[in-house]
Amino acid sequence: xxxxxxxxxxxxxxxxxxxxxxxxxxxxxxxxxxxxxxxxxxxxxxxxxxxxxxxxxxxxxxxxxxxxxxxxxxxxxxxxxxxxxxxxxxxxxxxxxxxxxxxxxxxxxxxxxxxxxxxxxxxxxxxxxxxxxxxxxxxxxxxxxxxxxxxxxxxxxxxxxxxxxxxxxxxxxxxxxxxxxxxxxxxxxxxxxxxxxxxxxxxxxxxxxxxxxxxxxxxxxxxxxxxxxxxxxxxxxxxxxxxxxxxxxxxxxxxxxxxxxxxxxxxxxxxxxxxxxxxxxxxxxxxxxxxxxxxxxxxxxxxxxxxxxxxxxxxxxxxxxxxxxxxxxxxxxxxxxxxxxxxxxxxxxxxxxxxxxxxxxxxxxxxxxxxxxxxxxxxxxxxxxxxxxxxxxxxxxxxx
Ligand code: TRP
Ligand code: SF4
Numbered sequence: 001x002x003x004x005x006x007x008x009x010x011x012x013x014x015x016x017x018x019x020x021x022x023x024x025x026x027x028x029x030x031x032x033x034x035x036x037x038x039x040x041x042x043x044x045x046x047x048x049x050x051x052x053x054x055x056x057x058x059x060x061x062x063x064x065x066x067x068x069x070x071x072x073x074x075x076x077x078x079x080x081x082x083x084x085x086x087x088x089x090x091x092x093x094x095x096x097x098x099x100x101x102x103x104x105x106x107x108x109x110x111x112x113x114x115x116x117x118x119x120x121x122x123x124x125x126x127x128x129x130x131x132x133x134x135x136x137x138x139x140x141x142x143x144x145x146x147x148x149x150x151x152x153x154x155x156x157x158x159x160x161x162x163x164x165x166x167x168x169x170x171x172x173x174x175x176x177x178x179x180x181x182x183x184x185x186x187x188x189x190x191x192x193x194x195x196x197x198x199x200x201x202x203x204x205x206x207x208x209x210x211x212x213x214x215x216x217x218x219x220x221x222x223x224x225x226x227x228x229x230x231x232x233x234x235x236x237x238x239x240x241x242x243x244x245x246x247x248x249x250x251x252x253x254x255x256x257x258x259x260x261x262x263x264x265x266x267x268x269x270x271x272x273x274x275x276x277x278x279x280x281x282x283x284x285x286x287x288x289x290x291x292x293x294x295x296x297x298x299x300x301x302x303x304x305x306x307x308x309x310x311x312x313x314x315x316x317x318x319x320x321x322x323x324x325x326x327x328x329x330x331x332x333x334x335x336x337x338x339x340x341x342x343x344x345x346x347x348x349x350x351x352x353x354x355x356x357x358x359x360x361x362x363x364x365x366x367x368x369x370x371x372x373x374x375x376x377x378x379x380x381x382x383x384x385x386x387x388x389x390x391x392x393x394x395x396x397x398x399x400x
Contacts, residue, residue, distance in 0.1 A: 019266030023256025172241030
């Protein structure tokens, strides 16, 4: 709402694979050209589940950043940082915890689901209950309005919206709000002020959501507003107090169509992955030994691509022409399975080649990655400090 900002995080809990690439990273790479993007390593989030064995976090952080860079995330366009290097996240999490009812956290579906799923970890901790609230702090810190997440994380963005609304409701009421907002309207200049008033009336009297959107767009274009005026004017259109923490929207990432080698979802826990920068020989071997339609025992047994995980790979990697060739060849026993796999092998290797190349300089000189992250942390900190100044002020924690 303040500007078009995107924020997303990833937990460092192991190396990334092609499922992450097709499910998440390709989307990030697209977004970085369209919006101001913040992508970060959610190491504290990883700690909520891996607190007994944090070494995997330490081992994964830099590899994960290299994977991002290898995939094409551009540190010039996007800000890349590590959550724990911007300790303001912890401060905002704490302050939000003061106003968040326990029941809101207990009813987030991932809370019970993950406890059941990861039953070998003891997740009846304070930190784990607060997982989605820490995520809210991540999002609200950057006043991000778009949060690319998978289906399972939508409830966390929803919680974030509720927490932001509650925060603004409790702390956005300043004495003399109406007068200050009116003064801010005048500072828009007469033409814009008239338009702003018109839109506000249309929204408040007729509930016209388009008018609300237009008013927001109008404010967004205004570069020279002070942060405080901006917050007032955003809040004033809706009739309320200041909007200190704007509500984000989930940007639902389409579920990855990338299956694992065995046809199930690609996941480390199923042991069916191809890692992002996996060695070419290992990739060839993995695909060559992939299971196929069990009906094709001998070369001249006909098969059904719908029963074969290789076919799912063709659907991602092959042209329609190649798909047709595989489909017909399978159903008529015109081709053998190894023959059928070859174009998939070639396509996966071709996809990975530039990734391995992009990773090379970072592997040779780790300080390059350290510097990218140091720079990103600095940029992120500047935004975080701004937000925290506003937040402390709104609560009354400045003691001047
Ligand atoms: N919980 C997210 C996941 O498991 C990671 C994450 C942490 C995140 N903070 C975030 C994602 C903020 C989006 C925005 O994938
Ligand atoms: Fe699978 Fe191709 Fe073999 Fe058919 S021919 S079973 S699609 S690998």
